[in-house]
Amino acid sequence: MEAQDGTQQQHIALAHKLFLLTHPDVDDIEKVRLRDEVLDAVKTRDMASLYESLAVASVLEMDTAVLDRMRKRIEDELKTLDDKIADAEENLGESEVREAHLAKSLFFIRIGDKEKALEQLKTTEEKTVAAGQKMDLVFYTLQLGFFYMDFDLISKSIDKAKNLFEGGGDWERKNRLKVYEGLYCMSTRNFKKAASLFLDSISTFTTDEIFSYDTFIFYTVLTSIISLDRVSLKQKVVDAPEILSVIGKIPHLSEFLNSLYGCHFKSFFSAFSGLTEQIKLDRYLQPHFRFYVREVSTVVYSQFLESYKSVTTEAMAAAFGVSIGFIDQELSRFIATGKLHCKIDKVAGILETNRPDAKNALYQATIKQGDFLLNRIQKLSRVIDL
Structure with a gap:
């Protein structure tokens, strides 16, 4: 080798x-x-x-x-x-x-x-x-x-490496392992964990043997966009000096990131269409191309709708530079799968958002988990009584 x-x-x-x-x-x-x-x-x-x-x-x-x-x-x-x-x-x-x-x-x-x-x-x-x-x-x-x-083989090797590091190990090798694990996570559609591992390695990257630093930044930006909230994206990606030093070398990537954060939706989709060819021709990302397109679309549509309680379909189509029919078809698909929290008034041509109440959702989750815990305790008490 x-x-x-x-x-x-x-x-x-x-x-x-x-x-x-x-x-x-x-x-x-x-x-x-x-x-x-x-x-x-x-x-x-x-x-x-x-x-x-x-x-x-x-x-x-x-x-x-x-x-x-x-x-x-x-x-x-x-x-x-x-x-x-x-x-x-x-x-x-x-x-x-x-x-x-x-x-x-x-x-x-x-x-x-x-x-x-x-x-x-x-x-x-x-x-x-x-x-x-x-x-x-x-x-x-x-x-x-x-x-x-x-x-x-990759999964078993990563687990083996982590076990070896439990007995000690140098930081250089530990940081290299993060990149390998991040690539594995990205290749198996765990984009959130991949983004976290890539961002942790951004200032210590030494794994040129598997891909270049430019490619590493490409993967970091792509995974971060669908994994981080707006505030984290700004702090860890948009303003990151390591990313700023490289992102301009990669066609469409800077416009893709900054237009999303700046809510310039027409520019965003224009840049994204330019990136799709690179994603399709990447052996790690190509199998997840359709999934990634859906996740990116969910992020950008959600970001637009967060600003409104209601908005016309015509206004949204104009903001994205697409036809009303396209927006109607896209949103219908995402609403049906629970990706977007809104409803379409086809007659009036209006989108009405119905964002879930975070506090109420937390309350319902707590009640559900509490019921589950009580059932487990009751079953355990019957066993102990016997």
């Missing part, structure tokens, strides 16, 4: 290219370039099993001579690595033995052999004493998990 020198790991970059190569919205000319880059990366890294699977899926063309050469190089490299392990075990110390096993682990990661890589990482861990080195092995496993989008 490549050294962590401030650049994205090659196998993570390859995973993104593979995603784009099979994406329906990427044009054919771009796919020709991507196919050449993927083939070059696969051949350079001797990823024989991946090459076979891509050939079966008709993503790449099968060349048996190329495959045979890759297999031969893999066989030769494995023999060299095994010889180094044997020599270290016979003639050198525990540290050299660990390093030899680690080299074999990284070789399996490089060629894309997931099962053997996990097995060898486990063997390497058994020969590792330092908590920091064990933590680094977890990061290698996490990168492998994100390459294959294996969320079960």
Whole structure:
């Protein structure tokens, strides 16, 4: 595996290219370039099993001579690595033995052999004493998990890392783990937790091996907009110097954030339409595209309606720069699912808000929880009496 020198790991970059190569919205000319880059990366890294699977899926063309050469190089490299392990075990110390096993682990990661890589990482861990080195092995496993989008492996690895940190650990690795966990949460549609983890890491970001700082800010803004209230958004995102230093480099993102906070709804939807292409072409966000659009729409519609007890449909349509029919259809959908608290008077062309009373809602929740607690106590008392 490549050294962590401030650049994205090659196998993570390859995973993104593979995603784009099979994406329906990427044009054919771009796919020709991507196919050449993927083939070059696969051949350079001797990823024989991946090459076979891509050939079966008709993503790449099968060349048996190329495959045979890759297999031969893999066989030769494995023999060299095994010889180094044997020599270290016979003639050198525990540290050299660990390093030899680690080299074999990284070789399996490089060629894309997931099962053997996990097995060898486990063997390497058994020969590792330092908590920091064990933590680094977890990061290698996490990168492998994100390459294959294996969320079960990622979840277990995050839990394992947290257990390791209970016995101590340096802040640099703890902060790196927050970014990995944030990416996992975002990829599994837990945007609120992802935003919290990303914001905690904004001034300590060092995980360039999985994505750049610009991409990190992109994810932070997107997740924060649908997760934070207006006051928190202003304090943690809109005015954050780390975000202000980067946000202008990302097309449409600054307008997207500031127009939402400034209630410039026409500009907001214009910027959002410009961002949708970036979201669709992101391998972590693309599966949640429709969900994200609904959540963003809920935020912006709620923000507009909070200012009114009643407003005409025509005025709202004009504010958003869309047709009355579009607003009517959109709001009907969100009202039906309980996302918006208002009702539509179709005859008068008026929207009437019916925001729930927060104090009354809290009272009702307390009563409900109290009844539940009393029922549990009564059941427990019957058991004790017996």
